Amino acid sequence: MAKARTQYSCTECGHVASRWTGQCGGCQQWNTLVETVVEAPSANRYSQTPHQALAQTAPVLSLAEIEAVDVPRFGTGIDEFDRVLGGGLVAGGVVLIGGDPGIGKSTLLLQALANLSRIKRVLYVSGEESGAQVALRARRLAVDAPELKLQAEIQLEKILGTVAELKPEVVVVDSIQTVYSDALTSAPGSVAQVRECAAQLTRMGKQNGVTVILVGHVTKEGALAGPRVLEHIVDTVLYFEGDTQSSFRLVRAFKNRFGAVNELGVFAMTDKGLKGVSNPSALFLSQHGNQVAGSCVMVTQEGTRPLLVEVQALVDNSPLPNARRLSVGLEQNRLAMLLAVAHRHAGIACFDQDVFINAVGGVKITEPAADLAVLLAIHSSMRNKPLPRGLVVFGEVGLAGEIRPAPRGQERLREAAKLGFSLAMIPKANAPKQAIEGMRVVPVERIEQAFAALREIND
Template identity: 75%
Template sequence: MSKAKTVYQCSACGGQSPKWQGQCPHCGEWNGLLEVVAGTAPRRYASLAASSTVQNLSSISAAETPRHPTGIEELDRVLGGGLVRGAVILIGGDPGIGKSTLLLQALAKVVESRQALYVSGEESAQQIALRAKRLAVESAPIRLLAEIRLESVLATLVQEQPEVVVIDSIQTVYTDSLQSAPGSVAQVRECAAQLTRHAKQHGTTMILVGHVTKEGALAGPRVLEHIVDTVLYFEGDTHSSFRLVRAIKNRFGAVNELGVFAMTDKGLRGVSNPSALFLSQHEEPVAGSCVMVTQEGTRPLLVEVQALVDEAHSPNVRRLGVGLEQNRLAMLLAVLHRHAGIGCFDQDVFVNAVGGVKIAEPAADLAVLLAIVSSLRNKPLPEKLVVFGEVGLAGEVRPVQRGQERLKEAAKLGFTKAIVPKANRPKQAIEGMEIVAVERLEQAVEGCR
């Protein structure tokens, strides 16, 4: 009997090499080549859609894509308004964070108007029934299939013809056309491609649950994120009851939208006012605290930025940012010294965004610097103050997008004073709010005295 032919496949990108190498020749990943049996798979590369003729773009009628709400407001916000027919959604997150719980709750509401199928590859039917009983949705007419073989799953989809399908998870599904183990790069890529092909041809909304690596990225080949329509990340601290669902990619809506949930004994519950989660309740003003307005998609959120400046007791000072980019913190400290005359070269600086939220936009620059100045001087900022603005290397305060919406959100929550870039000053006064427009960093520092 002839020996099966083997190749070496990269666990990061899926590229193949005839012999082992320390570094993948395709993506440069080190120690990622694993020996696998080379398999042949005829009829694997069918078209994702029926062939069509060439036509002018101007002659195509562009109709608004109809959406079907899931019944969970926060999830609909992240999806762009609801589920789209034929869309493929990939949701990933840490183990035990609540992916299966959220999807089971969503299906329980979806089946009121549409037929849904839950395909489980990780849990038995009894385990899912126990979760449904805990969530009080055991009476929902959800169709359930515990299967990991792709061919059986596709045959069931053709027979049942559901409108919404959940695959939990894509890493457990395998196809007979490949000889590698379930969860390998080839299996994940091939199974995802065939499920996507079925969704596009039959107009089925497909939701794939994906595992994440220890770095927090979605496991499997990067092509998995490219072929789907929407990528959602389930974030949250295991020590906190709050969960965040963020849209990283969305062909049917805005990206970087944020949905906020609270984990309860009855499942996940949407939080209507998430700004309250990220604001600490101090009985009296404290030094080193500054409230900013960040923009998550179309939603403005008020987040408290805390800073602690302490005398360094070692030659190497520390610069630590939690929820903020650390390299940008070092740059902002240099700008503060150069243009405002406030030096922290002999101080340890620690900055934290309250509530575990991650702030990636530069609109947090001004709030971070004012919190640092407040901690260094041990003097609290004015009460009911909100700040936002980008700080440049020349010391200028640059405008940010959606400034009017940020100010209206702050006024709605009772803030009475705002320090904003001059270009973001509203044309019409906002009732009950004093607007201080600044052009330079030193003006903002003086305005907080």
């Protein structure tokens, strides 16, 4: 009997090598090559059964001949989930959702399918839990969905056969790493199996107008496991974020062909499942009895939603020759740049001080509009003097010391005013043309002007 030929595939990018090397030649990642069996080519593999047939060739049309129509959506009954999806699910759309184990992916999808089962035909395919385990979770969450169809199966051909028989409108596969195809001999979860099964399920959804939701595992670094092509072939990629020890969860969209990206949904984990949080800004603001030094509230923009986040700073004498710079929730390299700008243009020296920055609530701030809030929090901690009560800030700080405008400035100010903030320090380019009721706006152009205005307010 001939020995099976093997090759080495990268778990990150799918690059194939004939022998093992420590570094992948495709994506340059280390220790990502795993041994797989070379699959023998089979004739007409994609047309073995009717539901696996390739789509008919579409006619070639000019762009002017194609009618652009809005894609109809249907809601899941969970407002925060619909927000992240861009307004709801799309017929024929493929959604990939990933997150840490125990974060609440299966719970959220079970709740969404329970709501959808009242108006649509749905199918929940569980590859990690038995039917009894899923039913036990549904009972614990008090989910009443007698029309929800459940199948505990991991073989792709049987799943596709069930879809062809029941003709559901929404299918959830939990998870794609457990599904395998008989056309391949490699184990479930391998690069070849994940790529093949995802492609077959995507093809089925596109041909039949079935909405497919795939649950994906993540690596220890937090990225989706499997080949990167998995994120390319789907329409929407969602990530669950948050600490499993905390009751709050964030669902963030990183790709969406049918809506805006960088949308954020906020949930609270309760004994009855995940509940949407209508006022997420309250989660990221500490409830101090009195004003404390080193605390500054900023308005960040997550997609179309403005959020108020408290940025805390602690500046202390360093016992080490090299002072420490630690940032949680904000980019650490940007912190070093901001400290250099403050020293050069405002005379604030922190070379012998340990500087610690934290975004309250575990939120991650990626936009540069947090620069001004970080510098004001550092300045407050160094002087050990709280910032004025009711102050909210935002603005990007450049290397020349200028304060650049942030997008959607009016929406940020209106959100802050709605939550009771009465004073705003913002870039001059974001100054509103009409006064905002109950709010005093202090526009600044440079970082030294911001510190001077702060001293005038305190005095």
